[in-house]
Amino acid sequence: MKKTKCKIGSLELRTPLILGSCDLFNNVESIRKNYKDLVGAIVLKTTSREPREGHKKPHMAKFGDNLLVASGNANPGIDAMCKIVRELKDIPLIGSVMEPSLAKEYAEAGAIAVELNLSCPNLEEDIPAQHPEEVFEAVKKAKSLCDVPIIAKLTGWNCNLRQTAKAAEEAGAEAIVVSNLFPGMGFYTGLVEQEGAYKIGEPLLGRGYGAYTGKAFLSGVLLMIQRLRKEIKIPIIATGGCCNDLDSIVQTFMSGAVAIETVTPLYQGKDPSKLYREYLEWREKNDI
Ligand SMILES: Cc1cc2nc3c(=O)[nH]c(=O)nc-3n(C[C@H](O)[C@H](O)[C@H](O)COP(=O)(O)O)c2cc1C
Numbered sequence: 001m002k003k004t005k006c007k008i009g010s011l012e013l014r015t016p017l018i019l020g021s022c023d024l025f026n027n028v029e030s031i032r033k034n035y036k037d038l039v040g041a042i043v044l045k046t047t048s049r050e051p052r053e054g055h056k057k058p059h060m061a062k063f064g065d066n067l068l069v070a071s072g073n074a075n076p077g078i079d080a081m082c083k084i085v086r087e088l089k090d091i092p093l094i095g096s097v098m099e100p101s102l103a104k105e106y107a108e109a110g111a112i113a114v115e116l117n118l119s120c121p122n123l124e125e126d127i128p129a130q131h132p133e134e135v136f137e138a139v140k141k142a143k144s145l146c147d148v149p150i151i152a153k154l155t156g157w158n159c160n161l162r163q164t165a166k167a168a169e170e171a172g173a174e175a176i177v178v179s180n181l182f183p184g185m186g187f188y189t190g191l192v193e194q195e196g197a198y199k200i201g202e203p204l205l206g207r208g209y210g211a212y213t214g215k216a217f218l219s220g221v222l223l224m225i226q227r228l229r230k231e232i233k234i235p236i237i238a239t240g241g242c243c244n245d246l247d248s249i250v251q252t253f254m255s256g257a258v259a260i261e262t263v264t265p266l267y268q269g270k271d272p273s274k275l276y277r278e279y280l281e282w283r284e285k286n287d288i
Contacts, residue, residue, distance in 0.1 A: 004280065006040055006259050008235050009149040009174025011113055013040030013092065016259035017276045020239055021046050021096040021117065023059070024266060026075055028084055031091060034266060038273040041092040043261060044081055046117040047102060051077035055122070056206035058196050060267070063186045063204065063212060066241070067264050070122045070210025078102050082109035094151070098123075100142040107146035114148055119155035119180040121211040129180075130159035132167035139171035149174035151237065156224045157183055165232050175235040177261060178224050181211030182240065213264055215244040222255040229256035237261055243272050249279045 006016035019042045024030045026045040035042060054074025061068045075081065078097075085093050086109050095106030096115045103114040116138050119129035128134040135152060142150045152168040154161060156179045168176050185205065188198035203209065218241035225236050238257035242248055243265050252260055265272050282288075 004038070008113075008151070008237070008258060011149050011174070013259070015040040015276065016253075017243075017272055018043060018094070018237065018259055018261045019266065019272065020261035020263040021115065022263040022266070023071055023074065024263075026081065026084075028087055031084070031088060031093070035091050036271070036273040038276045040259065041094055041112065043094040043096050043115055044084070044111075045075045046073055046096040046098060046120065047075050047078050047081045047106075048073065048097075049078050049099065049102060051075065051080070055210075058204070058206050059210075061186060061194055061204035062192060063184075064214055064216065065244070066212065066214030066216075067267060068184060068186050068204055068210055068212050069181055070205040070207040072122055072207065073098070073120060078105050082106065085109040085111050096153075098128075100138045101145065103142040103148075103150065104145040107148045111148060113151055113174070114142060114146065115151040115153055115177065116142055117153050117180070119153050119157075121155070121157065121181050121183040122207070127155065129153070129155040129164055130157070132160070132163040135164045136167040136171045139168050139173045143172045151175045151177060153177040153180055153239075155179045156220060161224055161228065162231055165228050169232045169234050173234060175237055175258075176228075176232070177237045177239055178221060178228065178257075179240055181213050182217055182220075183209070184212035185209035213240050215241040215248055217241045218244070218248055218251065222251055225252075225255040225257050235259070239263075243275055246275060246278045246282060249275060250282060253279075
């Protein structure tokens with residue numbers, strides 16, 4: 001089997017398969033259940049200082065081959081999440097925050113890195129990841145408060161990603177994530193089976209709109225990464241349809257990503273570790 005280790009700044013992960021931030025990763029049981037042999041790390045649910053209930057439900061709906069999401073960042077707050085990190089010392093956990101000041105709490109609790117979620121498409125239409133100066137300030141602040149690697153989760157939506165990625169690098173980020181869910185919405189037509197009671201013409205998400213991910217989105221992610229690779233030196237972690245199937249994983253690594261952050265396979269009963277094992281076998285077979 002090919003070597004699987006992955007280096008992101010000073011971080012060494014046993015594999016480049018990272019389970020991304022989502023509503024499954026706000027409790028001990030679900031984190032333990034999903035931490036399988038080929039998972040390199042898990043990113044916790046994006047955390048606010050105080051607990052948040054999130055948007056009106058439904059928070060999720062089927063759309064094409066993947067999901068529409070608008071949870072509104074429902075989470076139990078930083079104290080509860082740090083308690084989880086202290087309890088799960090044997091699992092490499094990455095804290096995820098929108099407020100850079102919370103990086104300190106996560107680092108003290110034992111998180112191996114902190115991801116700044118500067119690109120959540122479910123809260124505001126105008127987000128920090130669209131502004132190079134806000135990206136720079138957020139990374140600088142988090143770096144000034146702790147010694148663990150800082151990863152900036154950016155967006156390709158409505159901004160100059162080249163500039164925001166450079167801002168993250170100049171401020172000292174160890175890596176960037178490209179990108180996040182992509183803003184979107186959908187309507188109930190009665191033609192696709194959905195959980196819950198809808199009337200025809202109603203939006204699929206309780207909030208009216210939210211964000212989408214899926215393999216159709218992957219080709220945009222590949223292009224963003226391939227272009228950025230020539231512009232910045234820090235590692236790029238890919239997210240967005242990257243682990244839908246073996247072909248998605250292979251293409252993602254071909255684009256120059258050092259690692260994958262994935263979520264939706266977990267909601268579709270697929271095992272990302274199994275897909276990653278298939279990727280290793282594919283490399284072996286093709287001598288790559
Ligand atoms: C239900 C759900 C909740 C999510 N919550 C967060 C979050 O709190 N913070 C964040 O940075 N990304 C969040 N994401 C985005 C994922 O981390 C990931 O970047 C995205 O789903 C693309 O990867 P995928 O196509 O493999 O799912 C969420 C995604 C889903 C599906």
